[in-house]
Amino acid sequence: MKTPRERPQGQDEAAVTAAGPALPVNAAPPAEHGTRNKVARSILDHGPSTAAALAERLGLTQAAVRRHLDTLVAESVVEARQQRVYGSRGRGRPAKVFALTDFGRDAFDQAYDELAADALRWISHCAGGGERGEAAVADFARARVAGQAEKYAAELAGVPPQERAKALAKALSDDGYAATARSAPGAPGEQLCQHHCPVAHTAEQFPQLCEAETEVFSQLLGTHVQRLATIAHGDGVCTTFVPHAGSTPPTTSKAGRNPA
Numbered sequence: 334m335k336t337p338r339e340r341p342q343g344q345d346e347a348a349v350t351a352a353g354p355a356l357p358v359n360a361a362p363p364a365e366h367g368t369r370n371k372v373a374r375s376i377l378d379h380g381p382s383t384a385a386a387l388a389e390r391l392g393l394t395q396a397a398v399r400r401h402l403d404t405l406v407a408e409s410v411v412e413a414r415q416q417r418v419y420g421s422r423g424r425g426r427p428a429k430v431f432a433l434t435d436f437g438r439d440a441f442d443q444a445y446d447e448l449a450a451d452a453l454r455w456i457s458h459c460a461g462g463g464e465r466g467e468a469a470v471a472d473f474a475r476a477r478v479a480g481q482a483e484k485y486a487a488e489l490a491g492v493p494p495q496e497r498a499k500a501l502a503k504a505l506s507d508d509g510y511a512a513t514a515r516s517a518p519g520a521p522g523e524q525l526c527q528h529h530c531p532v533a534h535t536a537e538q539f540p541q542l543c544e545a546e547t548e549v550f551s552q553l554l555g556t557h558v559q560r561l562a563t564i565a566h567g568d569g570v571c572t573t574f575v576p577h578a579g580s581t582p583p584t585t586s587k588a589g590r591n592p593a
Contacts, residue, residue, distance in 0.1 A: 366458065368397075373441075376411060377437075377438070404516075410434060453470050474544065501514070510529055512527045533565045554575055
């Protein structure tokens with residue numbers, strides 16, 4: 334079982350606020366503090382981002398963005414990684430992107446992960462453990478998303494099939510998942526991306542949560558969908574491939590991995 338996440342050494346209690354990850358007391362002027370939170374929030378809303386993309390979204394210079402990113406990296410709020418490319422890759426090294434760490438996500442989301450995980454373990458235990466326990470957790474996961482499914486189905490009613498992924502992304506964003514839908518690179522379909530997941534840490538231990546969500550996506554979109562990446566597995570974004578009618582899902586390093 335994963336141990337509770339700890340705040341990096343030296344990080345002040347004030348670092349976790351509803352508005353976003355704050356700096357230690359007296360570490361920076363309010364204006365610097367506010368801009369830094371905007372940088373972190375942009376990464377949350379849009380997923381792992383290059384300094385150039387952040388600068389364009391926020392109307393800042395790349396030099397200013399890199400200065401804030403250096404501080405956020407030092408505070409363990411974000412981390413630098415090589416950009417993951419799905420589909421065919423062009424020449425040259427992948428761009429460096431900046432993604433939120435577990436601690437950085439916790440600054441935005443206080444989801445009572447341990448309480449949720451304890452409750453699911455109790456459900457599994459009461460069902461007898463083993464396969465029966467796993468089935469009981471799966472039943473709970475389906476029941477949990479049933480209410481959302483009904484609401485989303487109403488919002489997608491009458492939407493043409495080719496527009497449903499975008500409509501679902503908007504509905505998910507309204508519920509705090511910071512979702513987007515765009516054409517999938519190198520494949521006939523769309524990528525439905527969730528840049529935020531309030532139950533990601535619990536889903537690490539109980540993949541049934543993501544499996545139930547994937548089933549709902551398939552039902553709502555009227556086609557078989559494929560999870561390519563998940564925040565719970567350490568990816569920067571939960572990515573679901575939604576194929577166009579009659580198309581074949583892409584082959585990637587993530588394909589065939591159970592959603593979690």
